[in-house]
Amino acid sequence: xxxxxxxxxxxxxxxxxxxxxxxxxxxxxxxxxxxxxxxxxxxxxxxxxxxxxxxxxxxxxxxxxxxxxxxxxxxxxxxxxxxxxxx
Numbered sequence: 127x128x129x130x131x132x133x134x135x136x137x138x139x140x141x142x143x144x145x146x147x148x149x150x151x152x153x154x155x156x157x158x159x160x161x162x163x164x165x166x167x168x169x170x171x172x173x174x175x176x177x178x179x180x181x182x183x184x185x186x187x188x189x190x191x192x193x194x195x196x197x198x199x200x201x202x203x204x205x206x207x208x209x210x211x212x213x
Contacts, residue, residue: 135195136166137173139180142187151176151188166193 138161139151149157150164153176158164167173173190181188 132194132196134192136168136193137170137190138164138166138193139173139177140164140189140191141180142189151180 141149141151141157143149149159150161152158152163152165154165155163165176167176167190170190170192177188177190
């Protein structure tokens with residue numbers, strides 16, 4: 127789930143294969159069950175290009191989804207507060 131400190135770090139191409147199961151695309155290895163094995167695209171446009179090509183070859187639901195990461199601001203603020211308290 128996204129919160130105010132989350133930033134988009136990349137995009138994954140995802141294929142729904144039924145019953146809440148998904149696979150992740152990597153151009154070199156094909157479809158994988160592990161998101162860590164999917165290619166993390168830098169831009170949504172790049173991911174959409176590959177997704178369009180994959181959609182042309184089959185009837186599966188293929189989407190591009192953002193991957194969120196914490197920008198670290200909250201952690202930095204907490205560290206600064208702890209340093210101020212120590213002074």
